[in-house]
Amino acid sequence: GRNLVSVQDAPRASTGSSKVDLESGATLEIDLGGGIVETGGRVIKDSAALESLLEEMEMILLEADMGIDAIDTVLNLLRAELIGSRLRKGANLAKVLEASLKRALRSLLRAGYWDLDETVNRLSKSEDGPVVLMVVGVNGVGKTTSVAKMAHRFTQEGHEVVLAAADTFRAGAIDQLQMHANRLNVRCVRSQRGGDPAAIARDAIDSAKARGADVVIVDTAGRMQNKTNLMEELRKVHRVSDPHLVLFVADALAGNDAIEQAVVFQKVLDFDGFFLCKLDTAKGGAALSIAHITGRPIVMVGVGQGYEDLHPFDPDWLLEEMFR
Ligand SMILES: Nc1nc2c(ncn2[C@@H]2O[C@H](COP(=O)(O)OP(=O)(O)O)[C@@H](O)[C@H]2O)c(=O)[nH]1
Ligand SMILES: [Mg+2]
The missing domain is CATH 3.40.50.300 (P-loop containing nucleotide triphosphate hydrolases)
Structure with missing residues (x-):
């Protein structure tokens, strides 16, 4: 299968995480992880490469039966955070994106959980x-x-x-x-x-x-x-x-x-x-x-x-x- 990026082991972004409250009361935490740096590296642009990575993620989520509205919300928020951020030298954008996406989905699934x-x-x-x-x-x-x-x-x-x-x-x-x-x-x-x-x-x-x-x-x-x-x-x-x-x-x-x-x-x-x-x-x-x-x-x-x-x-x- 795919080369899974584990959600747990990625360090937090040096730029920190941001919490987004959705209309329904659900929250989404966007944390781009350790591949993102404050200074140096290279600025991520709204490029064809980024869009094709986002499309790949969209396909995976669609195939897993996630609805299009939720997919759009999550991917748009991620895209907005990523564009303009600085990718650490040697970091892989695909991996940064996948790990960030998983953290965001995990925060959505954890929000309000009760046993x-x-x-x-x-x-x-x-x-x-x-x-x-x-x-x-x-x-x-x-x-x-x-x-x-x-x-x-x-x-x-x-x-x-x-x-x-x-x-x-x-x-x-x-x-x-x-x-x-x-x-x-x-x-x-x-x-x-x-x-x-x-x-x-x-x-x-x-x-x-x-x-x-x-x-x-x-x-x-x-x-x-x-x-x-x-x-x-x-x-x-x-x-x-x-x-x-x-x-x-x-x-x-x-x-x-x-x-x-x-x-x-x-x-x-x-x-x-x-x-x-x-x-x-x-x-x-x-x-x-x-x-x-x-x-x-x-x-x-x-x-x-x-x-x-x-x-x-x-x-x-x-x-x-x-x-x-
Ligand atoms: N494979 C599988 N079948 C399930 C599961 N839960 C319920 N079912 C089956 O789904 C069918 C409908 O379940 P039922 O409890 O009668 O649904 P209800 O009409 O909502 O009460 C039954 O044949 C159940 O055995 C599950 O987690 N896995
Ligand atoms: Mg019944």
């Missing part, structure tokens, strides 16, 4: 009732699977978990969650198909309170064909269950669609962070775009269908996958 396990542990200690998590996203992205993976994860951490089958639109969805609950030996609160999702969420919370359970995870529906109804339904579930955390689930395979979905859900629910699932089958550039456009961090990744296939997000791992 799911720690957050749930902390909330569980400080709150009287159960910690309530609401999971949202369109059909088929991996919500129910992620709910089951979290139930497994939290159970292993010693929490008692109750699931709420608030996707009552399809009977299959209720059975799917119940099946996971049986396997994981956790309680699942459910209704008949067509039941009121908000009532299910409330029942699950009441049940958790009665049992002294620590965590309630609310699975929800995601049919986008009927967007307005779905959003109304989700708003109601949100109002009634007043969750501590709202988690948006995106499918890495969905590419640009995942980015659009994030915008739609962000408007209605202002989620706290997102999961990117199916990273075992796709590159994860969508994560950068979602972080860029919503200002929310990716907190967990799904890398398979097993209960163990959910990991805290590691920016360096994603960047290596993208640039491989």
Whole structure:
């Protein structure tokens, strides 16, 4: 593969780094690294050579499913910083650019990051009732699977978990969650198909309170064909269950669609962070775009269908996958 430029070992630029606050609230840190000097060297100009390097980077990012808006933002900021800077004698512009780009992407992915396990542990200690998590996203992205993976994860951490089958639109969805609950030996609160999702969420919370359970995870529906109804339904579930955390689930395979979905859900629910699932089958550039456009961090990744296939997000791992 490509000759990877490691992000960690490049020294900071003698000219320092600059922080850029994006409209969404996300931040980008531009640090050109040790290849750039204060004096001497040669001034980098807006040349054909620089443009062709930027184009090469653009191709890599496009192939990794990063959306064009986020790519433009990052590359334009980098270009602006590079032009007029001084390249240290003997330094390689391509390497300086690649390392700077990776640092910028890493800063975007790290901005606002919070640890799911720690957050749930902390909330569980400080709150009287159960910690309530609401999971949202369109059909088929991996919500129910992620709910089951979290139930497994939290159970292993010693929490008692109750699931709420608030996707009552399809009977299959209720059975799917119940099946996971049986396997994981956790309680699942459910209704008949067509039941009121908000009532299910409330029942699950009441049940958790009665049992002294620590965590309630609310699975929800995601049919986008009927967007307005779905959003109304989700708003109601949100109002009634007043969750501590709202988690948006995106499918890495969905590419640009995942980015659009994030915008739609962000408007209605202002989620706290997102999961990117199916990273075992796709590159994860969508994560950068979602972080860029919503200002929310990716907190967990799904890398398979097993209960163990959910990991805290590691920016360096994603960047290596993208640039491989
Ligand atoms: N390969 C892979 N498949 C996944 C992952 N997460 C979910 N799936 C599969 O994607 C399909 C839809 O998942 P589901 O949880 O039902 O999505 P939902 O409609 O959002 O609840 C199922 O077949 C899951 O097994 C993942 O991280 N990797
Ligand atoms: Mg589901």
